[in-house]
Amino acid sequence: MPRHLISIHDFSKEEMLDVLRMAAEFEKNPSQPIFHDKVIACIFFEPSTRTRLSFETAANRLGARVIGFSDADNTSVSKGETIKDTIKMVSNYADLIVMRHPLEGSARYASEVSSVPVINAGDGANQHPSQTLLDLYSIQKTQGTLKNLKIDVVGDLKYGRTVHSLLQAMSHFSPTFMFTAPEELKLPEEYKVFLRGRGISYTETQNLTEGFNEADIIYMTRVQRERFTDPMEYERVKNVYSLNAAMFDECKPKMKILHPLPRVNEIAYDVDNSDHAYYFEQARNGVYTRMAIIAKLLGAK
Amino acid sequence: MEKHLKVSAIKEGTVLDHIPADQLFKVIDILGLTHSGNQVTFGTNLDSKLLGKKGIIKIADRFFESDELNRIALIAPQAKINIIHNFEVVEKRELSIPSTIKGIVKCMNRVCVTNHQPIETLFTTISGDGELRLLCHYCEKVTRGENLKIISNE
Numbered sequence: 001m002p003r004h005l006i007s008i009h010d011f012s013k014e015e016m017l018d019v020l021r022m023a024a025e026f027e028k029n030p031s032q033p034i035f036h037d038k039v040i041a042c043i044f045f046e047p048s049t050r051t052r053l054s055f056e057t058a059a060n061r062l063g064a065r066v067i068g069f070s071d072a073d074n075t076s077v078s079k080g081e082t083i084k085d086t087i088k089m090v091s092n093y094a095d096l097i098v099m100r101h102p103l104e105g106s107a108r109y110a111s112e113v114s115s116v117p118v119i120n121a122g123d124g125a126n127q128h129p130s131q132t133l134l135d136l137y138s139i140q141k142t143q144g145t146l147k148n149l150k151i152d153v154v155g156d157l158k159y160g161r162t163v164h165s166l167l168q169a170m171s172h173f174s175p176t177f178m179f180t181a182p183e184e185l186k187l188p189e190e191y192k193v194f195l196r197g198r199g200i201s202y203t204e205t206q207n208l209t210e211g212f213n214e215a216d217i218i219y220m221t222r223v224q225r226e227r228f229t230d231p232m233e234y235e236r237v238k239n240v241y242s243l244n245a246a247m248f249d250e251c252k253p254k255m256k257i258l259h260p261l262p263r264v265n266e267i268a269y270d271v272d273n274s275d276h277a278y279y280f281e282q283a284r285n286g287v288y289t290r291m292a293i294i295a296k297l298l299g300a301k
Numbered sequence: 302m303e304k305h306l307k308v309s310a311i312k313e314g315t316v317l318d319h320i321p322a323d324q325l326f327k328v329i330d331i332l333g334l335t336h337s338g339n340q341v342t343f344g345t346n347l348d349s350k351l352l353g354k355k356g357i358i359k360i361a362d363r364f365f366e367s368d369e370l371n372r373i374a375l376i377a378p379q380a381k382i383n384i385i386h387n388f389e390v391v392e393k394r395e396l397s398i399p400s401t402i403k404g405i406v407k408c409m410n411r412v413c414v415t416n417h418q419p420i421e422t423l424f425t426t427i428s429g430d431g432e433l434r435l436l437c438h439y440c441e442k443v444t445r446g447e448n449l450k451i452i453s454n455e
Contacts, residue, residue, distance in 0.1 A: 007441065083418050105414040105439025124412050126440055190443070 004111040004118045005293055007127045008165045013172040016136060022292035023137050023285070026061075030288065033063025034300055041094035042068035043086070044121070045077060045101040050261060050283070051121050051131075055098045058290035067094060084113045091115045096298060117297040125161050131260055132165040134289040135219070138282045139170075142256045143216055146173040152211050154180040155221035155241055155266060157187040162260045163221060167191055177202035178211040182237045185227060208241055213250045218243075218276075220259045220266055244268040248276050258282050307357075308344040314361040316383040316390075317373075322346050324376045325356030327451050331372050331405055332365070339363045351379065367394070372405055374398045375433065375449060398426055398433065406435060407450040413440035422452070 004010075026032065040059040044052050052070055059066045069075050077086060083106055090097055091114040099110055100121040107120030107127070122128040140146050151170065157163050157179055167177070177195070179187050179202060186204065195202055203211070212218065223241055228234035242265055243257065256278035259267060263279070271277050320328050325345045334341050340361040349355035370382060374396040382394040402424045408415050415422045415437070424435035424444070433446040 009441070083414070101414075102412070103414040103417055104410060104412050104442070105437065106418075108439045109414050109418070109420055123414075124440075126442075 006120045008129045008132045019292045023288040026288040026291040036063035038064040038095040040064045040096045041090045042098045044070050045072040047071045054286045134286040137289045138285045149216040150176045152178040152215040152218045156185045157181040158185040160221045171198045179204045218257045245270040311359045311361045317358045318381045320356040320377045322354035371399045408437045409444040409448045410440045410442040
């Protein structure tokens with residue numbers, strides 16, 4: 001286990017499975033104040049309500065006290081303090097740092113100057129490893145296994161970092177992928193090269209519902225307006241890549257829909273009541289997974 | 302046939318030959334020769350069978366570690382290194398591309414932390430299919446050979 005959690009690449013298959021095992025323990029008993037004597041810093045250089053609340057909940061359920069900031073505007077960063085100086089200061093105060101920063105590679109750099117463990121809670125479009133681990137946890141929990149699953153990944157496959165990390169993490173478990181994306185947001189070639197190198201088969205389509213009936217998991221992502229040069233094209237794609245309950249009449253009973261959230265209109269509200277909707281539970285799984293990550297890095301068990 | 306050297310010989314030191322003509326000044330920069338107190342003579346756009354046009358640099362009384370010289374392999378992989386003692390070539394060296402590159406090169410990812418904070422860049426080299434690529438240790442993006450931007454030693 002690395003001393004920090006920066007990139008999903010730093011994890012072996014066994015280390016990932018170990019985190020999932022611990023997360024399952026925390027799910028059985030979510031209030032375990034084993035770190036009542038610890039201080040955890042959540043420093044968010046750009047706002048992220050969901051991830052920050054999830055980490056702070058995880059820290060609180062472990063009994064730790066939380067310090068930090070939720071955006072950089074009113075901090076010394078706005079006075080021009082470097083990442084190094086901020087991290088040097090915070091690592092004097094806290095036993096562990098959870099950090100989000102818009103620059104790619106910032107978390108790796110922070111881990112090199114910090115004297116305490118660092119968790120990357122998102123460095124720009126690069127990595128967000130706790131999201132990947134909670135996705136794996138959700139997949140394993142709903143399917144009973146991670147092996148030999150059919151996974152449909154839908155939406156922004158070009159810029160979506162959760163998608164890229166998910167592919168890399170799942171590549172250990174011989175999945176079959178269906179990639180559904182508009183032409184502008186297709187999966188970059190480098191990831192296809194990676195999958196082919198691993199002997200993992202995949203199909204690409206622009207037809208939203210293709211493969212839904214065979215899928216074990218549909219992993220939905222948000223199509224973002226700022227990714228399009230042509231606003232008309234965005235409007236068209238946004239309306240095409242939208243799920244509704246009628247699309248799932250003939251799917252596998254155990255099929256679950258995941259979404260890293262927030263959703264905008266890519267999943268209609270009528271899906272929420274179906275047995276296939278899993279995105280809110282997925283968010284709750286995030287707390288257990290982050291408890292497991294914190295416990296690992298602070299050396300529990 | 303007239304035979305004389307375009308760049309005069311040195312008695313002791315290092316000669317870097319077969320540098321692509323358009324990379325000569327970058328090589329000078331990477332080796333920090335702009336601030337060198339040694340006698341440095343160079344020529345560029347000289348005729349070369351191998352490269353068409355080549356550059357050559359002769360540095361008197363200066364001998365480099367392999368690590369120092371290998372840094373120029375990124376932009377002048379075919380360069381030949383001759384070590385000179387008493388006007389004679391006593392050793393020939395070839396460059397090898399190092400497995401990691403510290404400094405020298407800029408990450409081509411605009412939003413990489415190394416382009417915004419005072420951090421030395423660090424890359425792992427991926428060779429293989431003939432083309433040199435650099436994997437950024439920080440942002441995990443790949444900089445391709447054709448996009449290499451050298452950080453000036455100035």
